[in-house]
Structure formats: structure tokens, C-alpha cells
Amino acid sequence: MTAQIAVLNGDYIGPEIMAAGLKVLAAVTENENFDYDLHPVPFGGEGIDKLGDPLPASTLATCKQADAVLLSAIGGPKWDKAERRPETGLLEIRKALNLFANIRPTVISPAMRQYSPIRNESPVDFVIVRELTSGIYFGTPRETHETYALDTMRYTENEIERIVKVGFEMAMKRRKHVTLVDKANVLDTSKFWRKITARIAADYPEVTYDTSYVDAASMKIIANPGQFDVILTENLFGDILSDEAAQITGSLGTIPSMSKGTDGPALYEPIHGSAPDIAGQGIADPLSMIKSVAMMLANSFDRQDLSDTIMTAVDQAIDDQIVTPDLGGTATTDEVTDTIIKTIKKVG
Amino acid sequence: MTAQIAVLNGDYIGPEIMAAGLKVLAAVTENENFDYDLHPVPFGGEGIDKLGDPLPASTLATCKQADAVLLSAIGGPKWDKAERRPETGLLEIRKALNLFANIRPTVISPAMRQYSPIRNESPVDFVIVRELTSGIYFGTPRETHETYALDTMRYTENEIERIVKVGFEMAMKRRKHVTLVDKANVLDTSKFWRKITARIAADYPEVTYDTSYVDAASMKIIANPGQFDVILTENLFGDILSDEAAQITGSLGTIPSMSKGTDGPALYEPIHGSAPDIAGQGIADPLSMIKSVAMMLANSFDRQDLSDTIMTAVDQAIDDQIVTPDLGGTATTDEVTDTIIKTIKKVG
Numbered sequence: 061m062t063a064q065i066a067v068l069n070g071d072y073i074g075p076e077i078m079a080a081g082l083k084v085l086a087a088v089t090e091n092e093n094f095d096y097d098l099h100p101v102p103f104g105g106e107g108i109d110k111l112g113d114p115l116p117a118s119t120l121a122t123c124k125q126a127d128a129v130l131l132s133a134i135g136g137p138k139w140d141k142a143e144r145r146p147e148t149g150l151l152e153i154r155k156a157l158n159l160f161a162n163i164r165p166t167v168i169s170p171a172m173r174q175y176s177p178i179r180n181e182s183p184v185d186f187v188i189v190r191e192l193t194s195g196i197y198f199g200t201p202r203e204t205h206e207t208y209a210l211d212t213m214r215y216t217e218n219e220i221e222r223i224v225k226v227g228f229e230m231a232m233k234r235r236k237h238v239t240l241v242d243k244a245n246v247l248d249t250s251k252f253w254r255k256i257t258a259r260i261a262a263d264y265p266e267v268t269y270d271t272s273y274v275d276a277a278s279m280k281i282i283a284n285p286g287q288f289d290v291i292l293t294e295n296l297f298g299d300i301l302s303d304e305a306a307q308i309t310g311s312l313g314t315i316p317s318m319s320k321g322t323d324g325p326a327l328y329e330p331i332h333g334s335a336p337d338i339a340g341q342g343i344a345d346p347l348s349m350i351k352s353v354a355m356m357l358a359n360s361f362d363r364q365d366l367s368d369t370i371m372t373a374v375d376q377a378i379d380d381q382i383v384t385p386d387l388g389g390t391a392t393t394d395e396v397t398d399t400i401i402k403t404i405k406k407v408g
Numbered sequence: 409m410t411a412q413i414a415v416l417n418g419d420y421i422g423p424e425i426m427a428a429g430l431k432v433l434a435a436v437t438e439n440e441n442f443d444y445d446l447h448p449v450p451f452g453g454e455g456i457d458k459l460g461d462p463l464p465a466s467t468l469a470t471c472k473q474a475d476a477v478l479l480s481a482i483g484g485p486k487w488d489k490a491e492r493r494p495e496t497g498l499l500e501i502r503k504a505l506n507l508f509a510n511i512r513p514t515v516i517s518p519a520m521r522q523y524s525p526i527r528n529e530s531p532v533d534f535v536i537v538r539e540l541t542s543g544i545y546f547g548t549p550r551e552t553h554e555t556y557a558l559d560t561m562r563y564t565e566n567e568i569e570r571i572v573k574v575g576f577e578m579a580m581k582r583r584k585h586v587t588l589v590d591k592a593n594v595l596d597t598s599k600f601w602r603k604i605t606a607r608i609a610a611d612y613p614e615v616t617y618d619t620s621y622v623d624a625a626s627m628k629i630i631a632n633p634g635q636f637d638v639i640l641t642e643n644l645f646g647d648i649l650s651d652e653a654a655q656i657t658g659s660l661g662t663i664p665s666m667s668k669g670t671d672g673p674a675l676y677e678p679i680h681g682s683a684p685d686i687a688g689q690g691i692a693d694p695l696s697m698i699k700s701v702a703m704m705l706a707n708s709f710d711r712q713d714l715s716d717t718i719m720t721a722v723d724q725a726i727d728d729q730i731v732t733p734d735l736g737g738t739a740t741t742d743e744v745t746d747t748i749i750k751t752i753k754k755v756g
């Protein structure tokens with residue numbers, strides 16, 4: 061069986077870091093009994109430029125048939141005035157592939173502590189499980205009139221149940237703690253989330269479960285991020301908190317993410333933008349994309365071993381300070397990538 | 409003319425810090441040609457206990473007739489199972505007094521830098537102007553059904569215009585920069601805010617104006633808070649970001665806030681909760697309430713002079729490390745308050 065991987069190269073630094081990720085994928089799978097085909101297809105800005113659509117039908121078809129999707133950073137000033145902007149493609153692909161669960165690791169490892177803008181010294185290792193295909197992002201009605209506008213935050217029982225289960229399953233493989241983040245002192249949808257989450261929590265007696273209002277959570281992520289294991293939350297709160305959480309690591313250029321549904325391909329992507337200011341200079345940090353590849357191997361292809369090999373090599377490069385300027389280093393994208401590949405080959 | 413001040417003592421540490429604030433008010437106004445009457449009325453948990461309602465009708469009537477409202481921290485575990493919880497009173501009083509503008513200063517002064525959990529060293533001095541009586545907090549429909557629930561984020565042109573004007577007027581008295589925070593890449597209401605804000609911005613040619621998505625803003629507040637002057641935003645985003653902003657100061661116990669409408673009394677309150685864990689020990693930090701009193705004198709009674717006297721005395725106490733345990737000190741609420749009063753009397 062040959063793994064089918066859709067490759068969405070992205071914009072500005074997107075293709076640069078995708079190339080790095082794919083080089084590492086080639087290296088780590090060599091002689092490892094893992095065969096794959098790559099299917100590069102246009103998306104985002106590239107989709108607009110080549111086919112007039114941020115998510116062209118042909119791209120979606122390729123993704124649907126793939127076993128996994130690798131997506132690099134998209135968007136940028138070039139398409140600021142576009143009728144349908146590159147980011148629209150993101151919302152559409154999430155919906156079309158039913159990627160209702162967005163998983164974002166937030167880790168401050170000893171080697172990475174130096175980059176963190178917060179003084180906190182305790183270990184930080186939590187995951188945000190964000191609902192990705194419902195809530196105020198997709199709820200109707202959404203209307204703009206002459207004198208008012210409105211959006212609707214809407215959640216069905218089924219939409220909540222499935223993401224809550226992802227959160228608790230995730231906790232079972234970790235430190236067995238779930239924090240539901242909501243605004244249940246104000247919102248009906250939050251109260252509904254609480255009711256359903258409490259019911260499902262009962263099926264996981266080993267998992268401790270608590271709740272936090274979103275405003276309080278935004279403080280705790282700074283004051284005491286070590287307290288979290290799995291943060292479970294709805295789409296909009298997850299958007300805000302996961303970026304805040306990324307920022308406390310101080311190393312946005314190194315963070316991968318996974319978005320998945322119940323079946324069909326999962327999607328792996330860096331959490332950061334396309335960094336137009338440094339595009340073309342060969343200095344973009346490839347770690348987010350390389351770690352996205354690692355996440356893909358572990359989660360879509362059950363190759364935790366290959367994933368671990370990559371992650372160890374990444375940590376080694378950081379320890380050795382072979383890092384790009386965003387992490388205070390002087391290495392190029394290629395140098396970082398080649399260093400990681402060299403470590404992989406030694407180990408392998 | 410005698411200033412009429414409604415006093416809502418709050419719960420747990422609420423009355424302790426209110427007493428401190430009122431002592432400072434008495435001291436700073438002595439021989440200053442400022443007469444006032446205090447009208448203590450039950451609210452929040454005290455309202456529930458005494459009159460069965462977090463916002464009793466008599467309390468609201470007193471507030472409506474007052475020139476200003478001083479409110480201390482409310483709520484707590486005692487009323488966790490109450491049918492209408494203390495916080496409900498907050499939402500109701502905001503609406504009833506039409507307090508559509510919530511103003512929250514975020515300052516990291518040299519003396520306070522030691523408390524900040526972020527490593528940032530540049531000066532931080534911004535204000536969040538949060539819309540407080542509309543958006544998803546009050547929008548209808550809000551419904552819970554058997555299998556789904558929904559909330560509505562709704563804004564009228566008029567609701568946006570008036571708060572945007574508050575933001576730009578505020579900027580004119582400061583460093584003349586406004587950042588509108590929204591999620592205009594997703595929400596119709598955000599696009600509507602942008603349109604109206606751009607129109608009003610044209611009336612303030614001296615004010616530079618930019619926009620930020622809320623997820624990006626949650627990063628910037630940590631990465632580079634010095635870039636902000638006035639952050640203008642809708643209710644829910646303001647709730648989350650203003651707590652995050654408070655947290656980067658590391659001194660929640662010292663932060664006041666103001667909520668105001670077009671006419672009628674403004675309301676002044678600490679931003680923190682009622683801290684049931686330390687209630688009754690006499691060690692609650694009174695600075696947030698004392699600074700709320702200062703804000704009231706400047707904004708509701710045009711006595712910037714008295715406000716400055718208080719703020720200078722507060723800074724002095726911090727410089728001298730006469731602070732409560734939350735700021736690493738050993739002073740009691742009374743000791744801090746008396747120290748501040750002593751400084752005021754010396755100056756006066």
C-alpha cells in the first residue's frame with residue numbers, strides 16, 4: 061500500500077518550508093518500508109493565481125482521495141483585494157473534508173525555554189482541541205443590513221459530542237486532565253457544551269475534568285500554563301487561545317497542527333502565516349513544517365517510530381543552535397533541514 | 409453641589425477593599441471643596457442575600473439617581489447554585505445604566521515591572537475600550553433546544569458608532585493611535601465594525617488607525633504590548649483581551665476600570681474577583697479600589713488634581729514596598745491604605 065499525500069505548497073515562505081518538510085519525509089522513510097506518492101495541487105493564493113479559486117475543485121478532489129494532506133502557510137498582501145481571499149480556502153477545506161477537530165500542541169521544552177516571552181519556569185505541555193467546523197464561523201443566519209449586522213454561534217449536540225470525545229480520548233493518552241473552556245456565565249451555547257461535556261466525562265472516570273471561562277483561561281495561559289493538559293473548546297475561543305498559547309512558547313515558527321475528522325484524510329500544517337517579509341531569502345524556519353510531517357506519520361500512518369526519529373533530530377538541531385534567525389540563529393532553511401536529515405541518517 | 413455616590417460593597421473581599429477606597433476618598437477630599445454623600449446599597453451576592461435579587465430595584469433606582477457608582481468585587485461560591493447568580497446583576501446594571509463603554513487601562517510602570525510575568529522590557533501603556541452592552545452578550549435569538557443551542561452576535565450601526573467615538577476621543581487625549589480588534593476575515597459583524605470605524609476614523613485625521621484580527625491581537629499583547637495605545641473592540645473580544653492584558657501586568661489586584669454611557673452615572677470597579685480564599689484576613693490588595701476612586705474623581709467629577717494625588721501616593725507605596733502579599737509584600741489592607749493616606753496628607 062502506497063500512502064497518498066496531497067501537497068498544498070502555500071504562498072510566500074510556504075513552498076520553501078514545504079520543500080524542507082518533504083526532504084525530511086524522504087530521508088526518514090528511506091529503507092523504512094514506507095512508500096508514498098506526493099500530489100502537489102494549488103491552494104490559497106496559488107489556487108487563485110493558477111485556477112482563480114483558493115480551493116479549486118480539482119484540489120479538493122485530490123485531497124479527498126488522499127490519505128493525508130500536507131498544507132503550508134498561505135495568504136499574503138498579493139491577494140488583499142481578491143474577491144475571495146486565500147483564507148476562504150481554509151474555511152472551505154475544513155468544512156469539505158469535515159475536519160472538525162483541530163489539535164495544537166503547546167510545549168515549552170527545556171531547550172525551548174529561552175525563546176519564551178513569559179518568565180514561567182515550570183514545564184508546559186498541553187494540547188488545545190479546538191472545534192473547527194461549526195460555531196460562529198459557520199452558523200446561520202449571518203447577515204449585513206443597512207443599519208445592523210449579525211452572526212450566529214450555533215452548535216448541535218452531535219457536533220459537540222464528537223469533538224468532546226476527541227478531547228477525552230486525547231487526555232487518556234496524556235496526563236488525563238480535560239479543561240473545557242467556555243463562557244457559560246453568558247452564552248446558551250456554552251451552557252449546552254457544559255451539559256454534553258459533563259455527560260461524556262462520566263464515560264471517562266480516569267480523566268479529571270474541570271471548566272474555565274474563556275477570559276480566565278486567557279489569564280491562566282500566561283500565569284500558569286503548566287496546569288493544563290487538554291484544553292477543549294469551541295471554534296472562536298480556540299482560535300484566540302491557541303494563538304495566545306503559541307505565543308507563550310515564543311517560537312511560532314516551530315509549531316505544527318493537525319486537523320481531522322472521523323474518517324477521511326487529516327490535514328497537517330504549520331500554525332503560522334506566510335511571512336511575506338522574509339520570503340525568498342531562504343531563512344524561513346522549517347521546523348513547523350518538519351514537525352507537521354512528523355505529526356502526519358504518527359497520526360495518519362501509524363508510524364510513531366518515524367515521527368519520534370524526526371522529533372529527536374529536531375530537538376538535537378535546537379540544542380546545537382542550528383536554527384534560523386527567528387530563534388536567534390544564523391542558519392538557513394536548508395542548513396537546518398540538512399542538519400536534521402544528517403541526524404536522521406545517523407540514527408537510521 | 410454635593411456629589412452623590414452609590415456604593416455597592418460587593419462580596420467576600422469586596423467590602424474590605426471598598427472600605428479602603430472610601431477612606432482614601434475621605435482623606436483626599438478633606439478641605440478640598442468636594443462634598444459628597446455615600447449611598448450604600450446591596451448588589452450581587454449581597455443583593456441576593458438581603459433582597460433576593462442580584463440587582464434589586466431599589467439598588468438600581470439609587471444608582472440611576474447617583475452621579476457615580478462605586479462597585480466592588482462580587483460573586484463567589486456561596487451563590488454557585490443560585491437561580492440568578494451575582495454576575496447576572498453585572499450584566500443587568502450595565503444594560504440598565506446604558507454603560508456601553510468599558511475602559512481598562514493596562515500599564516506596566518517601571519515600579520510594577522517586577523510583577524509582570526512577561527519578559528518584555530519596553531514601556532506598556534494602553535487602554536482597552538470594550539463595547540459593553542451589545543454583541544453576543546445581549547443579542548437575540550439565544551436559544552437552547554433539545555439537540556442544539558445558539559447565540560446571536562448582533563450590532564447596530566448606532567451601537568458601533570458611539571463606542572468608536574469613545575475610542576477615538578480617548579486616543580486624542582493619549583498617543584493618538586487606535587487599533588480596532590475584530591475577526592473581519594470571518595464575521596459579518598466584524599466587517600460592519602470595520603466599515604463604520606473607517607468612516608469615523610476619517611473625522612480624526614490626527615489619529616493613526618489600524619486593525620488586527622483578535623487571534624493575532626492575543627499574540628501581540630504578549631509579544632509586543634508596547635505597540636498599543638487604544639484597543640477598540642466588541643464585547644466578547646474585549647472580555648478576553650482585557651483579562652489577558654491585565655494578566656501581563658501581573659498585578660490584577662491593582663487594576664481599576666470605568667464603564668460609562670453618554671449621560672447618567674459612570675461605574676467604577678476593580679477588574680478582579682471577590683477572592684473568597686483570602687476574605688476576612690485583612691490582606692486583600694486595596695489598590696484596585698483606591699485607583700477606581702481616583703478614576704471616578706477624574707472622570708465623573710472633573711477632579712484630575714485629586715486623582716493625581718491618589719495615584720502619586722499609590723506609586724509611592726509601591727516604591728516603598730508597602731504592599732499586600734499578592735505583590736510579594738507583607739502589609740495588610742489597612743497598612744497599605746494608611747500609608748497612602750499619610751502620603752496624601754503630607755502632599756495636601
Ligand SMILES: CC(C)[C@H](C(=O)O)[C@@H](O)C(=O)O
Pocket residue numbers: 147150151299593594623
Ligand atoms: C485565517 C482564519 C480564518 C483562521 C481561523 O480563524 O480559523 C486562522 O486564524 C486559523 O486559526 O487557522
Ligand SMILES: CC(C)[C@H](C(=O)O)[C@@H](O)C(=O)O
Pocket residue numbers: 245246275495498499647
Ligand atoms: C462576569 C462576566 C459576565 C463579566 C463579563 O464577561 O463581562 C466579567 O468577565 C467581566 O469582564 O466583567
